[in-house]
Amino acid sequence: QDKVAKIGVLAPLTGGAAADGAEMVNGARLAVDEINAAGGVAGYKLEVVVGDTQDQAADSVTSAFERLAGDRDVNAIVTGYASGSNFEIELMAEQEMPYLISANSAQTRDIIAPSPDDFPTVWSITPSYDAYETEMVPVIDELASSGKLKLPNKKVALISSDNPYSKTIMEGLKKNFEAAGWTVTSSDLLPFGEISDWRAFLAGVRQDAPALIINTDYLPGNAAKFMTQFLEEPTDSLVFIQYAPSVPEFLDLTKDQATGVVYNLLGGVLNTPKNPRAAEVVKKYEDKYGNQPGTYGPALYEQVYLYADALEKVGDPTKRLEIGEALGASEKQIAAGMLKFDPETHLAVQGNDGIPIQFYQIWDGERVLFYPGSYATGEFQMPPWMQ
Amino acid sequence: MSDAENALDVVELRAGYDAYDVLQGISIHVGPGERVGLFGPNGHGKTTLLNAISKIIPQRRGEVRFLGEPLGGLSAKQIVERGLIHVAQANHLFPDMEILETLELAAYTRRAHSQRAKNLDYVLKLFPRLAERRRQQCKTLSGGERQMLSIGVGLMCAPRMLMLDEPTLGLSPKLKDELAAAIDEISSQRMPLLLVEQDITFVLSLVDRMYLVDHGEIIREIDRRSGVDHDEIMDMYFGGHEAR
Amino acid sequence: MTADTLSAILVSGIVLGSVYALMASGLSLVWSTLGIFNFAHGVLMTLGAYVAWTVSDAAGLGLWIGAGVAVGIAAVIGVGILMERLVVRPFYDNRDILLITVMTTLAVMIFLEKGIQLVWGARLKQLTPIAPGQVDFLGTTISAQEMLIIVVAPILMVALGAFLRWSRIGRGIRAVGQNANAARLIGIGVSQLFVVTFALSAALAALTGILLGSVRLLTPTFGAEPLVKALIIVIFGGLGSLGGTVAASYLIGILEAALIFVIGIYWAPSMIFVLLIVVLLFRPQGLFGKVVR
Amino acid sequence: MTAFGSPVKLAAIAVLLVVALAVPLVVEDTYVRHLFIIAFIYAIVAASWDLSLGYAGIFNFGHVAFFGIGVYATGLSAKLLGVDPWLAMVIGGLGASVAAALIALPVVRLQGVYVVLVTFAFSQLVLQVVISQSEVTGGTQGLVRVPTIELFGYNFLRDYKFGYYYVALAILVVSTIAMRWIVRSDFGLSLKALRDNEDYGLSRGIPIGLQRLKVLVVSAFFAGVAGGLFAIYLRVASPEVFGFSTLSLILSMVLVGGTSSIYGPIFAALALTFFSEGLASVEGLAEGRYMIIAAAMIVVLLFLPKGFASAFSGRSGLRRVRLRRASGTGAEVR
Amino acid sequence: MAATDASPVLLEVRNVTRRFGELVAVDDVSFTVTEGQVFGIAGPNGSGKSTLFNVITGIPFPPSSGAVLLRGEEIQRLRPHQISRAGILRTFQKDAEFYTLTAFENVYTSAVYCGGAVGADARRDSMQALEDVALADDRRDRPVSELSVFERKQLMIASAIAGRPKVLLLDEPAAGLTRPEVTQLADLIRTVHRRGITIVLIEHVLPLLLSVSEHLMVLNQGAVIASGTPKDVVRMPQVVEAYLGKREVSH
Ligand SMILES: Nc1ncnc2c1ncn2[C@@H]1O[C@H](COP(=O)(O)OP(=O)(O)OP(=O)(O)O)[C@@H](O)[C@H]1O
Ligand SMILES: Nc1ncnc2c1ncn2[C@@H]1O[C@H](COP(=O)(O)OP(=O)(O)OP(=O)(O)O)[C@@H](O)[C@H]1O
Ligand SMILES: [Mg+2]
Numbered sequence A: 001q002d003k004v005a006k007i008g009v010l011a012p013l014t015g016g017a018a019a020d021g022a023e024m025v026n027g028a029r030l031a032v033d034e035i036n037a038a039g040g041v042a043g044y045k046l047e048v049v050v051g052d053t054q055d056q057a058a059d060s061v062t063s064a065f066e067r068l069a070g071d072r073d074v075n076a077i078v079t080g081y082a083s084g085s086n087f088e089i090e091l092m093a094e095q096e097m098p099y100l101i102s103a104n105s106a107q108t109r110d111i112i113a114p115s116p117d118d119f120p121t122v123w124s125i126t127p128s129y130d131a132y133e134t135e136m137v138p139v140i141d142e143l144a145s146s147g148k149l150k151l152p153n154k155k156v157a158l159i160s161s162d163n164p165y166s167k168t169i170m171e172g173l174k175k176n177f178e179a180a181g182w183t184v185t186s187s188d189l190l191p192f193g194e195i196s197d198w199r200a201f202l203a204g205v206r207q208d209a210p211a212l213i214i215n216t217d218y219l220p221g222n223a224a225k226f227m228t229q230f231l232e233e234p235t236d237s238l239v240f241i242q243y244a245p246s247v248p249e250f251l252d253l254t255k256d257q258a259t260g261v262v263y264n265l266l267g268g269v270l271n272t273p274k275n276p277r278a279a280e281v282v283k284k285y286e287d288k289y290g291n292q293p294g295t296y297g298p299a300l301y302e303q304v305y306l307y308a309d310a311l312e313k314v315g316d317p318t319k320r321l322e323i324g325e326a327l328g329a330s331e332k333q334i335a336a337g338m339l340k341f342d343p344e345t346h347l348a349v350q351g352n353d354g355i356p357i358q359f360y361q362i363w364d365g366e367r368v369l370f371y372p373g374s375y376a377t378g379e380f381q382m383p384p385w386m387q
Numbered sequence B: 001m002s003d004a005e006n007a008l009d010v011v012e013l014r015a016g017y018d019a020y021d022v023l024q025g026i027s028i029h030v031g032p033g034e035r036v037g038l039f040g041p042n043g044h045g046k047t048t049l050l051n052a053i054s055k056i057i058p059q060r061r062g063e064v065r066f067l068g069e070p071l072g073g074l075s076a077k078q079i080v081e082r083g084l085i086h087v088a089q090a091n092h093l094f095p096d097m098e099i100l101e102t103l104e105l106a107a108y109t110r111r112a113h114s115q116r117a118k119n120l121d122y123v124l125k126l127f128p129r130l131a132e133r134r135r136q137q138c139k140t141l142s143g144g145e146r147q148m149l150s151i152g153v154g155l156m157c158a159p160r161m162l163m164l165d166e167p168t169l170g171l172s173p174k175l176k177d178e179l180a181a182a183i184d185e186i187s188s189q190r191m192p193l194l195l196v197e198q199d200i201t202f203v204l205s206l207v208d209r210m211y212l213v214d215h216g217e218i219i220r221e222i223d224r225r226s227g228v229d230h231d232e233i234m235d236m237y238f239g240g241h242e243a244r
Numbered sequence C: 001m002t003a004d005t006l007s008a009i010l011v012s013g014i015v016l017g018s019v020y021a022l023m024a025s026g027l028s029l030v031w032s033t034l035g036i037f038n039f040a041h042g043v044l045m046t047l048g049a050y051v052a053w054t055v056s057d058a059a060g061l062g063l064w065i066g067a068g069v070a071v072g073i074a075a076v077i078g079v080g081i082l083m084e085r086l087v088v089r090p091f092y093d094n095r096d097i098l099l100i101t102v103m104t105t106l107a108v109m110i111f112l113e114k115g116i117q118l119v120w121g122a123r124l125k126q127l128t129p130i131a132p133g134q135v136d137f138l139g140t141t142i143s144a145q146e147m148l149i150i151v152v153a154p155i156l157m158v159a160l161g162a163f164l165r166w167s168r169i170g171r172g173i174r175a176v177g178q179n180a181n182a183a184r185l186i187g188i189g190v191s192q193l194f195v196v197t198f199a200l201s202a203a204l205a206a207l208t209g210i211l212l213g214s215v216r217l218l219t220p221t222f223g224a225e226p227l228v229k230a231l232i233i234v235i236f237g238g239l240g241s242l243g244g245t246v247a248a249s250y251l252i253g254i255l256e257a258a259l260i261f262v263i264g265i266y267w268a269p270s271m272i273f274v275l276l277i278v279v280l281l282f283r284p285q286g287l288f289g290k291v292v293r
Numbered sequence D: 001m002t003a004f005g006s007p008v009k010l011a012a013i014a015v016l017l018v019v020a021l022a023v024p025l026v027v028e029d030t031y032v033r034h035l036f037i038i039a040f041i042y043a044i045v046a047a048s049w050d051l052s053l054g055y056a057g058i059f060n061f062g063h064v065a066f067f068g069i070g071v072y073a074t075g076l077s078a079k080l081l082g083v084d085p086w087l088a089m090v091i092g093g094l095g096a097s098v099a100a101a102l103i104a105l106p107v108v109r110l111q112g113v114y115v116v117l118v119t120f121a122f123s124q125l126v127l128q129v130v131i132s133q134s135e136v137t138g139g140t141q142g143l144v145r146v147p148t149i150e151l152f153g154y155n156f157l158r159d160y161k162f163g164y165y166y167v168a169l170a171i172l173v174v175s176t177i178a179m180r181w182i183v184r185s186d187f188g189l190s191l192k193a194l195r196d197n198e199d200y201g202l203s204r205g206i207p208i209g210l211q212r213l214k215v216l217v218v219s220a221f222f223a224g225v226a227g228g229l230f231a232i233y234l235r236v237a238s239p240e241v242f243g244f245s246t247l248s249l250i251l252s253m254v255l256v257g258g259t260s261s262i263y264g265p266i267f268a269a270l271a272l273t274f275f276s277e278g279l280a281s282v283e284g285l286a287e288g289r290y291m292i293i294a295a296a297m298i299v300v301l302l303f304l305p306k307g308f309a310s311a312f313s314g315r316s317g318l319r320r321v322r323l324r325r326a327s328g329t330g331a332e333v334r
Numbered sequence E: 001m002a003a004t005d006a007s008p009v010l011l012e013v014r015n016v017t018r019r020f021g022e023l024v025a026v027d028d029v030s031f032t033v034t035e036g037q038v039f040g041i042a043g044p045n046g047s048g049k050s051t052l053f054n055v056i057t058g059i060p061f062p063p064s065s066g067a068v069l070l071r072g073e074e075i076q077r078l079r080p081h082q083i084s085r086a087g088i089l090r091t092f093q094k095d096a097e098f099y100t101l102t103a104f105e106n107v108y109t110s111a112v113y114c115g116g117a118v119g120a121d122a123r124r125d126s127m128q129a130l131e132d133v134a135l136a137d138d139r140r141d142r143p144v145s146e147l148s149v150f151e152r153k154q155l156m157i158a159s160a161i162a163g164r165p166k167v168l169l170l171d172e173p174a175a176g177l178t179r180p181e182v183t184q185l186a187d188l189i190r191t192v193h194r195r196g197i198t199i200v201l202i203e204h205v206l207p208l209l210l211s212v213s214e215h216l217m218v219l220n221q222g223a224v225i226a227s228g229t230p231k232d233v234v235r236m237p238q239v240v241e242a243y244l245g246k247r248e249v250s251h
């Protein structure tokens, strides 16, 4: 009779983010089933228990956490994201609960960086988002200088919705573009949530006809609308949309309208022949659940494996501090790249030999990875409306 | 006692609110073309009786027949279609509707609809005030005007029998007289009438026969032709505590 | 301001207004006649759109969109009728019917919303437009589906208004809401009309959902934002008047479009709220409500 | 009607109180204690909402905003201004009261459902302000690491929620007593009177505007304090508190509990919290559980249209059978 | 206790008009009520009697123009509850009560908010008022919704008395009552009057109106068409024509 080590999964199963939540649970289950089929770890069978974070309100998250933590057999918790603020990190630290998290790495860093030693069990498999702000200009420059991208001018229009993720990126981009000598023609902020009408913004854009339009709002529905309305009267501009095009249904919603759109990802699945792990995970997921995963399915899958490795090393799930330590020492090729943690921030290390930033262009329903060159699966092309 | 000829037969009817019966098995009848009064102190079940007959509240036990047909299985709507019309006590009608609209709406059943124009003329002639104010909303009417409209609405329903619940409530003396004359005229065309009223003079001027109600039961039946006058009735009822 | 921007604002305002009119009129129908605020109105929209999607989308049955529209509306009418039976009728004669039905319809909303999530999942979906392509309207390009909404909304509103004002049943519906017992006494079948009203309102909800489902994206909470907008418009327009509701819809639609242009999309909704409060300070009975005391 | 201090009721409440005091001694499970704390907080919000919604008949849809203002006023003053967290909770209450006074300006002039619009618009405005002032409030991300309370050096953080349980219970008991006192006072009577008939109330000298203003301010204070406790206990202030799910959750506590009752919403808050969390631990019921809860709420209202409160107060949905009917015969009245 | 011509004026209505759009419901009406008087008002349906009460009390609306004076001070600009507190209390033609409160609480509320009494005083005042109307038995603890028509009318008057009125405006208190009840009501009005409360009475039930009023004013179409002692007024042709009809009036 095997002993049981339960892994808590915090996931928004109901509410607006339920699609993400389902994927998180699926990813974790996939890994747990596999590990158990292979005989478990260190004499333990793994088991998933789910805590529903609902709309991610503080009390829902805390209740879900307390329910998981109240179970003696739960000695680790994994999640894509549990709350907008990541406040639960402190609860984890108080109980010395091993906690692996994916999104909101800026919040994670803000909480952990001032005193990393207080959070020995909390680790983020997503790197710092700084690269979102810093990498854009060099990549565009490279495309332009290689002649793949012909820019009519050096103007950029930025738009973001009012959430910390999008807003921070937009502000960072603005600074970097200006420093590089670009003219930022607009940098509007929209309320966060569903936006069905982008026409007011697009009307302004059409007047300036900037070479580059960057939308950092990350909701896929909004992004789909944005593309549709942009294409009603397109301008000679490269369109970049943050994160949203990486979500599987973005392609279903926009169909051929998405061809030519550029996006980038940090900590997303690095699906390229150079990183076979990614293809393997994605395939397993598709085989089991019948649909393509986004970011969170593979992320949770990897988190469970990281935990299993740590458990293997320590041998006893109740030795939480040791498990936390083992987690922090991980060095592993995962679906998103090469994972190792920065002891100062507890975030994954970013970079081409760590978790790289990936630039994609959508082309005929395919996602073409064109940067960094070392991982590239194809070439950037001028979008159809610019040709 | 009852026969198929009767306009209305109520046999051993029980009805009430919530858990208790107000009507403890009441029996009355209205003969063909007969005018019958119901008289009794406040709160003793007269309104409840009319409500139960017209199915505003359920009939719990007993039977009600209109023109020989049992009403047990019918809905309030079907009863109105048969022509048994109940003009409710202090009815506030439809607050946001205009007078004319209300009257037109009142001819809702198919049968009433076909007589709409004629009845409307009659009502507006009977109550010229309603004609003057045809565009005024019901909720702004004065007490008496609202009472006129309630009666008018009853008439618009093309009644074959009328049940009036305190029709003179809040009417001026002159209008009361006019209303009595009008009711007299309507019912003299052999339209049976069941009249609930506290103004004993008014009742006596109109009915052929009356029932005295007390605690949800009939305690006495009086035939007008036997020549009682209102002081006697008052005596019967209130044991000498007569108004001056 | 150029003629171009003016027309863009106007067109976008008319589109918004038409959508609002469709949403609000169904809500207002039940509210202003029966005195019941149907919190589930938004989720009925969602349901109609999802059913239509299942029937017409390639991932579902893949039938013609017309079949989707028909089945969607029919299904939602059925749900509307069921709702009336189960969560409204038992409280007819209750003095607190307004508050109780707030609760019961809220419960129905939660029930259906979670049910939709269970059945269809949380991923975004989009309906095929009934009218594909784009058209030019007042010098601005919009999708043909939006044009369809612009055309359909006023036609439906006029029809509904005429129905309520002039038809026997329409007048009966209004009467029932104001005084059910008085309505019974003139031969109106009160429960039948409650059902008719709910069915009509459900049909409007479904149609709105289907029209909107190809302009916006479907999620289980698709109907929530429209519900809030409709709530605001119905009250603002002045209770008990369909005309007021429709006028308020277009007014707020155009105002919103103009505000988005002038102060941006970020503060426009708040500005509208501020304006609403200010207007109510001066017209406590709503914009088009009549003062009667 | 409330049975004024009936001994049975008093005894029942005393027993409940003793049980409530004993819970943490028996229940060591942190999770259950946590649920109690959350239920206590919502109970205060629901019961205080009933002051304006049930007793005064004001269609106030902004009560959750008062709660949210309490959350933020407390969170901000404790974290940014370094106010002692105990005091910060009071500031939360006061902040909510000030907001209520502001919103009362239009509300007292409006009739019936128009109040819904203004109060709802108000809560959306507050939300918008909170989100837009992200330098201060943390915007959509929220405000984390709100300081926690301390009492004579007692550490509330690693005691398995023992301390917070009693703090929440104490605040609940004190506010329940205060609210019961209010509704049974002359002021409470005048609120019910106005709800029944405004014009008649005016004709008996009751100042409508002033009473409404007072009840909004007072009920907001309780909601604000509850919000303060919420922020301090969870150590975070985030904008979801203004959201529709919070609104519908607490509204269902009020309505299922029974309007015009203080105890009803409190019991409903406990029942709903534990019922929904109980279902949450059943495998595979993530979405399904809300459907069950929704259906259960409808069933409760079908059998108890006046909510839980009517089940406790002898006066259930069924009216007392009156043996003596309303008198009115000439013989009786003399 | 009847008022004499020498009694000081308590309530004065001066050129009061109330319009509803085209309609002039109260048309330039002026009259005075002296201290201790029982002042009757009659008139056909819709002649503006209730509207007159409305504009005097400000519930629910003030006059379009004109002034209302209580003991020589203009009050038409006060807020409605202040007018009530100043001593003008009214009853309503349609049912009006706090229907979820008990009879006692109905009266008590008035004693507190209008009469300005507190605590034990308010309770004593309320009990006294209930005794005055003969409702002080166990019916006082019943919710109003369980009281009969007549009991509600008694209660309405009790709650007015508890508010310590200077002048009491009664709008058709006898509507729907049986004769013995009307008699009782007349006695009740006399009792209240003896307490020194001035009364203005609108009534269509003539035996009541004529037996208690000292002065009678008749309105028609919003305007005063007659004013004087009841005996004189009921004989005036315009009154017979507009209001009484062919009816014989015995007094
Ligand atoms: N809707 C109701 N719910 C509960 N009880 C009621 C209701 N309506 C009337 N009653 C009670 O039923 C009894 C009979 O009332 P009903 O109205 O039938 O009397 P009535 O003889 O018509 O008197 P009135 O002269 O006052 O109209 C009364 O005791 C009354 O309180
Ligand atoms: N808000 C209003 N809008 C329009 N007309 C109104 C309004 N209120 C009252 N009226 C009209 O003003 C006139 C006077 O009404 P009022 O209620 O004063 O009559 P009344 O003399 O009390 O009659 P009754 O004896 O029938 O009660 C009536 O014709 C009435 O219809
Ligand atoms: Mg009656």
Ligand SMILES: [Mg+2]
Pocket (backbone or CB within 6 Å): B142, B143, B144, E049, E050, E051, E093, E171
């Ligand atoms: Mg009147």
